[in-house]
Structure formats: structure tokens, C-alpha cells
Amino acid sequence: MVEVEALPLSELRERTSEKWREYPADVLPLFVAETDFPLAPTVQAALQRAIETGDTGYIASRGPLAETFAAFAKRRFDWEVDPARLRSTADVSMGIVEILRRVVQPGERVIVTPPVYPPFYDLVEEAGAEVERVPLRDTGTAWELDLDGIRSAFEDGARAILLCNPHNPTGTVHDRDALAALADLADEFDAAVVSDEIHALLAQPGTGFTPFLSVSPVAQRVGYAVVSASKAFNLAGLKCALMVTADDATTAVLRSLPIEVVWRTGQLGLLAAVAAFGEESDEWLDGLVRTLDRNRVLLEDLLARLLPGARYRIPDAGYLAWIDVSRLGLGDSPARRILKDAKVALNAGSTFGAEGEGFVRLNFGTNPEILTEAVERIAALVGR
Structure with missing residues (x-):
């Protein structure tokens, strides 16, 4: 061990x-x-090989990252991911902004659930949208999504929600029922769910982790996930994240992104992510x-x-x-x-x-x- x-x-x-x-x-x-x-030794070895061979150029248009992550998702979360529906980018924040730019129009509102990762407010504005605050509910023993408040925000015209799962800063892992209910609400109001799942790799076994796109066919239809090995493996400076979809319409959104969004992925970050998501890690x-x-x-x-x-x-x-x-x-x-x-x-x-x-x-x-x-x-x- x-x-x-x-x-x-x-x-x-x-x-x-x-x-x-x-x-x-x-x-x-x-x-x-x-x-x-x-x-992690596997990551260190991958980076050392790259330095020794001068493998520090542009990322390849075809490589093992998507397939390696799909195998990881199945192994760790029992989540079926189609590698063809993934795109890489520099980091989770960039992935969020690029997706939001395509699912909301300038001036439309995006829900965030404070207290929440401070850059969320800036990312919504960077995408040209406005922040709609629907705070988490404090039950006295836990924090949970305020589904009634989210419904009201959607009824009032909010076009998307930026979900933090697991939640930063509370460390809350939203349960399957709450995520499924959120998906149903987004579907009812023709809204999108963009799920930041950067801390997913660090869920404790007693709680587990439920990827948003895995909860229902509805979630697959309305949702986008953005994931990275950067928090678990301490790779933030190497710049690699994955945008994940599970439906033809949402996949088409990823495919519509300029190729430069993908090319901003760091070569060393990609190599480190492949090692991190590999079974040897x-x-x-x-x-x-x-x-x-x-x-x-x-x-x-x-x-x-x-x-x-x-x-x-x-x-x-x-x-x-x-x-x-x-x-x-x-x-x-x-x-x-x-x-x-x-x-x-x-x-x-x-x-x-x-x-x-x-x-x-x-x-x-x-x-x-x-x-x-x-x-x-x-x-x-x-x-x-």
C-alpha cells in the first residue's frame, strides 16, 4: 500500500x-x-522522458489522452465516457469560459451557488454573461443545492448554471438525486449545466463521487463537464484540462470551438495528465x-x-x-x-x-x- x-x-x-x-x-x-x-512517480517519469527527448513541442492532433481519461472514468466512477466527445484545453477555467460563450448570449444570466470559488464570478463576466447568485442551503449539518431557488432563477430567465461539484470551498459532493433534479430543471427551462469537476479525483471513498453527466439521459442532454488531474496531482502550472460531453448537440458545441482552444493545452500538461489518469497511478x-x-x-x-x-x-x-x-x-x-x-x-x-x-x-x-x-x-x- x-x-x-x-x-x-x-x-x-x-x-x-x-x-x-x-x-x-x-x-x-x-x-x-x-x-x-x-x-506521483508515474507523472515524474513521464515528464523526465519528455525533457530528456526534447518532447516539448505542440500537442498532437491525435493522442491517448481522451481514451486514457475514458478508461479512468469507467474504472474510478463507473462512468461511461465516449472519447470522441472530449476536447482538451489549457485549464478548467478556460474550458468553462469557452463553453459559456456558446450556451449563453451576452447579458444573459448564469447561476452560481455561493459561497463558491471566487473566479466563478469573473469567468461568467469574461463569457459576457451576468452572475445570478443562488446560495447553497445550510441544513445545519451539510450544504446542499437550493433547487427551489434555482427553479426561480430559471423561471426568471437565467440560461445556465455553473455547478461546482465537488464544491469549493465546502468540499460538498452533491448527491445523485440532487444532480438529477438539477438536470430536470435545466431541461424544463432549456438551460445548460456546466459542471466544474476538478476536485472529483479526491472524493473520499465513504462519500464517492457522481459525475453530473452520469446521472440521467437528461443530464447528458443539458450538461457539460470540465475535468483535470491538476488538483489531485498538483499539475496546475502544466495546463491541461478536458471538456466532456455526452450528447450530439453538446458535442457539436465542443466541435465548434476554434482549434486554438484545444491547442492552448500544454504539451507537458497533456503528457502528465495521460500518466495521472493511467491505471499505474x-x-x-x-x-x-x-x-x-x-x-x-x-x-x-x-x-x-x-x-x-x-x-x-x-x-x-x-x-x-x-x-x-x-x-x-x-x-x-x-x-x-x-x-x-x-x-x-x-x-x-x-x-x-x-x-x-x-x-x-x-x-x-x-x-x-x-x-x-x-x-x-x-x-x-x-x-x-
Whole structure:
């Protein structure tokens, strides 16, 4: 059984990515969604081969990525994907924008479900549309889609919904019934569902993950999925994502995209994605998910012991924790106060929407020592 362990702080400080260069060396960075694990050996080997042979040119018009992902989807999610209905692009955000540009007209409205990944607001505007906010419902024990609110938005003219599944920042995996109901609503109002499934690979086994396009024939008719290995395998800088469809009409939309949308895929990103989605990487991915399971539970224990006023629900997927710190006396901008006085960088909840006021997002995709020290620093600040 493979064990995946994060690198020590001394090695992480040598990285030059955003996570390790945005703040001074006395700050523990637990903000941007980069992880602190070494590359999967299969991915590392694929990249090394490419460098050694100078295989760094343009992506090929024909290659194994679509077929490799289809096999991965069947193996991991029992999801039947037709490789002919896929197109690659540089990243999930680009895929979202390019699809939205073709399913909504300028000035039409696209639903988002805050608190949600902050760039969603910008991506809708980049596509020429306007944001329609329908917040998640907080049941007291979980977050869920507000299907009544989504119906009202569609009735009022919204033309699409940008779905986050698994949801960032809450880590919620939307269940099959909710996704099927959403598909039916979109179909009823002739709207589209664009599902960002970038965290799908990191769903915990106890919850599992249901791809939107797998829930029903209706979902296949109204839906688009955008997926990537980048979050699970820490490949964001290599630039490769897949746009997935399951119906003739939606596939025609992908085929209508300019060829440059596909050619923006990074060659190294494509090679890394093929390795990541290959069966040889499954054992490493399983080990990573186990490590994240231990970290999400460790965080619960640390908060209960050191910051009992914080409220945190263990996420279903991913490595992002959504924590209510409103009762800790950290003022109107808790993330800013924590950065200034505890030297821990977190994401401010307010950037995810008004529903995030008083929250912070913490990245626990790191080693236990860093995670523990971060919570201890915040606890010391609160205890002053």
C-alpha cells in the first residue's frame, strides 16, 4: 500500500510557485489550492522522458489522452465516457469560459451557488454573461443545492448554471438525486449545466463521487463537464484540462470551438495528465486520498482542542477546509488578522461571496507538522 507524505518545510521553501512566493518565509501558506506532496512517480517519469527527448513541442492532433481519461472514468466512477466527445484545453477555467460563450448570449444570466470559488464570478463576466447568485442551503449539518431557488432563477430567465461539484470551498459532493433534479430543471427551462469537476479525483471513498453527466439521459442532454488531474496531482502550472460531453448537440458545441482552444493545452500538461489518469497511478492516488483523510480528521481534532469556538465540517472531497471563525473575536477580516499577527496565510471567506463573511478557507494538503503549527499559531493569537 503506497503512503503519500508531504515534503518537509525546508524543501517546500525551495519551490517557486505562487504558494511559496506570495508571502515572506515566516508565513505558513495554507491558502492557494496547491499541495505539498511530491509528484506521483508515474507523472515524474513521464515528464523526465519528455525533457530528456526534447518532447516539448505542440500537442498532437491525435493522442491517448481522451481514451486514457475514458478508461479512468469507467474504472474510478463507473462512468461511461465516449472519447470522441472530449476536447482538451489549457485549464478548467478556460474550458468553462469557452463553453459559456456558446450556451449563453451576452447579458444573459448564469447561476452560481455561493459561497463558491471566487473566479466563478469573473469567468461568467469574461463569457459576457451576468452572475445570478443562488446560495447553497445550510441544513445545519451539510450544504446542499437550493433547487427551489434555482427553479426561480430559471423561471426568471437565467440560461445556465455553473455547478461546482465537488464544491469549493465546502468540499460538498452533491448527491445523485440532487444532480438529477438539477438536470430536470435545466431541461424544463432549456438551460445548460456546466459542471466544474476538478476536485472529483479526491472524493473520499465513504462519500464517492457522481459525475453530473452520469446521472440521467437528461443530464447528458443539458450538461457539460470540465475535468483535470491538476488538483489531485498538483499539475496546475502544466495546463491541461478536458471538456466532456455526452450528447450530439453538446458535442457539436465542443466541435465548434476554434482549434486554438484545444491547442492552448500544454504539451507537458497533456503528457502528465495521460500518466495521472493511467491505471499505474491509481495506487498513488489512493494513497493520497488516505493521507488527506487523515489530515481532515487531524484538523477537526486540532480545532476542537485549540480553537473550540471555530466551526468546521469535514469535507467530502479535496483538501480545502471551510471554517467559521466568526466567534473567535478576530474582527471583520479574520484572514487578514491571522496573516498579520499569526503569520498564517488563509483565504478570506468574503471573497467566496457574502455568505463567506466570518469564514476562512484552509488548505490541509500539507504535512501534519505544518498543519499543527498553523492551528497553534492561530490559537495563540486568539488566546492573547
